[in-house]
Amino acid sequence: MELRVLRYFLMVVQEKNISKASERLHVSQPTVSRQIKDLEDELGTTLFERGSRTIQLTSDGEYFANQARQILSLTDKTVANIHQESDIRGAVFIGSAEARSMLTVAQAIRRLNRQYPHIQINVVSTDAAEIHQHLTSGVFDFGVVMEPLDKSDYDFLRLPGESRWGLLVQNSSPLAQQATVSLDDIDHTKLILPQQGGSRRIHAVFGLDQDDLDVAATYNLLYNASLLVSAGVGNALGLDGIVNTNQSDLTFVPLAPRTSSGTSLVWLKGARLSLAAQALLTQIRAELTPTEN
Known part of the structure; x- marks a missing residue:
């Protein structure tokens, strides 16, 4: 073939x-x-x-x-990574969850491009299952994944910052006037859950199982879920800071008790990284290292 x-x-x-x-x-x-x-x-x-x-x-x-x-x-x-000159060239593929911690990677990419302008970074928004699949097959070089995650197959760097979980609701909803979302609120609302880990997150916070929840839809990308919320399908469980609610018809209301998730950059243990991928990893490590005054 x-x-x-x-x-x-x-x-x-x-x-x-x-x-x-x-x-x-x-x-x-x-x-x-x-x-x-x-x-x-x-x-x-x-x-x-x-x-x-x-x-x-x-x-x-x-x-x-x-x-x-x-x-x-x-x-x-x-082929792109083999055909290199004295300047490092090539393509690097990153599978990424939606997370504000991606900003650290973005800053590293900006600095990397100044030093090696012929390295192309390709970011694919996806979930943990597809990240694992494509890291294993060699399609992705790195993944940006939400914690907690079994990292026994990975080498990893913990990225700074955490994102708080809450509900994305319409401004017209009574929930939009509340400081937090309670067990009673969750028990009496239609939910739009992340395809992976949404029901587990609710169980961890409120002790509710999937059968206890009124799930109207699931989503992979929170932006798409926000459109469902705007259309009145339900309220979306997600992370703060992913969808900009300023001057929109939506409000983010955090869960109580508070629950947050961190993020890690992962790559497959034993994987032979290209020079371009190694250069990016070096730059991300530099972003995570405090500078001395």
Whole structure:
């Protein structure tokens, strides 16, 4: 299986039409069709459901497309990191939770770019499960994850600062006038929870289980959850400082008793970091080291 064929395949996936994909690739349509057919024969499965005007992926095709994207992403990153001159060049990929502690990493990136302008940093907002998956597969170099987290598979740096948990509510809600959110409030409101750890967080604070909660929706990114709150779907459990509520229709109300989460930068134990990734890690460590007056 050649990387060129994977690129042909993903272009067909993108365009949903072999003729349009051929034009984008500057390759004849019969060549692309033959390569896709040979790929299906090699894999022993059908990747596309052919229609009259567009083609759709089969379930096997969906899985293979996701794997092909990861393979090409890893390949492109590897080639970029190998082709270096005296100046460090390359691409670094960071999977990150939504957290204010990301500011420390951002400051390190700014300083790094001054020293090595040809290093490109790619930040992907995602959750802990996908971060672990992509660190293991080599797609991500680093992850920024919320605590608590089992870090037995990782080397890590604890990032400064903590974020407080609370509810994002409409300004018109009675909860918006309260200083904190109580057990009674949680027990009588529709909730929008993070896909990972939301119900565990409520259980840790109030002792309520998933079955005790009125969950209207779940989310991966708090910005999307804030739109659900604005639409009146429910109130979103999340971290302070992620969504700017100034001059908006939303208010953040912290939980009581107080509960906060810290953040860590993680990378896979035993992973061989590229020079670009090593340079970023060095700069982040420098950000965490107090300067002497």
